[in-house]
Amino acid sequence: MTRAPSIPDGSRVAVDGDRVPVRMLVLWCPDWPVTAAALAAGVPAHLPAAVFAANRVVACSAVARASGVRRGMRRRDAQSRCPELVVFGEDAGRDARMFEPVAATVEELTVGVEVVRPGLVAVPVRGAATYFGGENELVELLLDHVSVHAGMECQVGIADGLFAAVLAAHRCLLVEAGTAARFLAPLGITELDQPGSDRGELVDLLRRLGLRTLGAFAGLTERDVATRFGTAGVLAHRLARGRSERPPHRRRPPPELAVTESFDPVLDRIDAAAFTAKTLAERFHTGLAAHGLACTRLGIHATTERGEQLTRVWRCAEPLTPQGIADRIRWQFEGWLRAGEGDRPTAGVSQLRLEPEETVTGRSLQFGLWQGSSAGSALGGLGGEQAPATERAGRALLRVQGLLGPEGVVTAVLDGGRDPAERVRLIPWGDDRAVAGDRQAPWPGRLPPPSPATVFARPVRAVVTDSLGTEVDITERHRITATPHRVALGTGPARRVRDWAGPWPVAAQWWDPHGRGALARVQVLLEEADQSEVALLLVWQGNDPTQNRPLWIVEGMYD
Incomplete structure (x- = not known):
């Protein structure tokens, strides 16, 4: 692709009333779950292999695809098409642990490396491209360096914004600065459903409405999208238009939101780190929630007993929940403590600091704070982190309530009373669901159970x-x-x-x-x-x- 002069990263260039996203480089290792599983098990790369979850293919190698294996296929169907298929189970910790050497190799040439997910890292282009003499030179050097030192085949893409850069990496393209929207327009609407994005239902709805490409979706007005699809639709619409994944005015996290924990004895085992991660993640998440914030870029900084400094930044498309924070801490410890000779720290971790590198306001929490709230109890008492389906139901109900008014959506509370009608009290969605009467009172004349349905x-x-x-x-x-x-x-x-x-x-x-x-x-x-x-x-x-x-x-x- 012929490249035009790039727009400097971070400059506020107005495009349709918005600014151009930061220019990003993404390095992608295709089929990483399969690659990581094969490396961990010592399976040769020329054998067909696939990773399964719930008896369905979630990732497969290029050799397996050549035999007809596809994502979403049942295990029986996959093995019937490829009898020699090597079967692996899904293991996010294994994927993160095996990817740590690749991220460290990229970090040897560039600064500001962020792990989006195992198999995918992102880094701002501006500084590294200037240092190495241009974007083309940076890409060639990075590909050679990762191939030689990490032994991995990978693809690199550059574009304005993380979303466009990921899709560019899938196609090995360097998209001209300022042309991300033009690059995205002909791509299928299913590209919005990237791993970890949880946009499957939205993409399915857009397809049924006749919006088959990102350009068709981007052609809608933001007001219409917000009215019909809510916050999740607005975010996806920004991506389809080539904008940043979140609005540009993000809050700078206060320094006191960082959480630091010292350990005596030191952490030198994965199981001990996993146990500590849960408590630390809860403290970190609670501190952010008290300020109406949620973390979208998590910095994990560790200091070993001998003074070694270990750092990694994880970027997430959605605000992190306590479970998501704990998972990334555990994955990172697996990568550090199980690294090869020379890359592994020489002593256990004596201090761990979690730092919110980037936060979003409470409107972007997507009900991650439901745990123990009236909204959560209205749908069975499950917290948002523990019940994704409950979160989606809550978002839908609030959207309807915004259209019809507070009294337009009500839920039932079983209260005290004699007859079935007066025992059921309807309250607006989100209001306090406390019982007004005494359910256990005698209530003379009360109908014996069961009550009518x-x-x-x-x-x-x-x-x-x-x-x-x-x-x-x-x-x-x-x-x-x-x-x-x-x-x-x-x-x-x-x-x-x-x-x-x-x-x-x-x-x-x-x-x-x-x-x-x-x-x-x-x-x-x-x-x-x-x-x-x-x-x-x-x-x-x-x-x-x-x-x-x-x-x-x-x-x-x-x-």
Whole structure:
């Protein structure tokens, strides 16, 4: 590709009211999970291999692809197409540990190396390209250096912004400065669903709406995207337009948000580091959350007992959760402590510091702070980090609430009361779900369990008759006048009663002349025309003054 003069990194060049993202170089090792697994197991590179999770292919080698193996394929299908396929299990720790020497090799030539994920590193271009005489010279030198010293075949791409640079690396391209949007436009919309991005549902929806390329999606206005797809859609839209993965005005993290921990005895085992990582990650995440922040670039700095300094920066597309922070600490320790001779630290780690290299505000948290909140408890009490599906449901509900108002989305709370209707209290989404009444109070006249599964919002009139066709009534002493034989609902035909129970009298609002007065409930089991059965909860409400006959209504229906 013919290259034009580059725009200096970090300069605020206005393009459609936005600035050009920092120019990034991305080094990508294709099929890294398979490569790492094969290296760890000593499997030769010429054998077909694949990594499986949940019995499906998540990564496969080029030799396996030549035999017809593809991502997402079931294990049985993959092995039927390639009987000699070498099978590996998914192991994120192994992938990170095996990739550490590659990242260290890149760091020998450039500064500011960030591990996006195992198999992919990114580095700002400006300084290194100036030092080595240009971007082409930097790419050639880096490819040779990694091939010789790390023994890995890799691909390099350069473009404005991390997203475009990753796709350029997949194609071994150097995209001209300022032309990222033009480069991205003809690419398929599925490119948005990069590993770790969690955009599969959004991409599927865009495809069903007819948006098959990044250019078609970028052609929509940001307001329309925000209205239809919310925050996740706006972020993806920025990427499709060739902008940075997050808005440019990011907050500089206060220095007191860094977390430092000293160890005595020192950390020299992976299991001890993994145990410590969980506690340290919780402290780090809690400190950020108290300031309404979340970390998107995590700096892990370690000092060994002999004064050696170990540093690595992890970049993430989404705000890190405590589990994500702990995983990256563990992966990094595996890479450090299991490195080869000469690269491994000579002593255990005596001090560890976590530093937020980059943060985003609370609006970008995507409900990662649900744990213990009213929103989390509204969907079963699971924290956002523990239930991704719960997070997606919460985002959808808040989006609807923004369109319809606070009262437009409500959830049910089981409260105290006598009848099924008054026991269920509807509260707006996000409000306090505390129980107002005492569920365990005696509640005289309360309906015995089980409660009906369906409670009708509008009363349905019923006519209850005995075997002679006389309407059944309730006496002043709360006795039923005859055995229910048939029940007619509304204007429908009468259905035979197979069984019944009750009545359960309730003195409701006896002090109010306009109240309901005495009530009585009866459960009936009706026989349907197709020989099936339906159970109903009937309520006797006295006499209908307009017709001088017993007034029965259907209050609920049992499953």
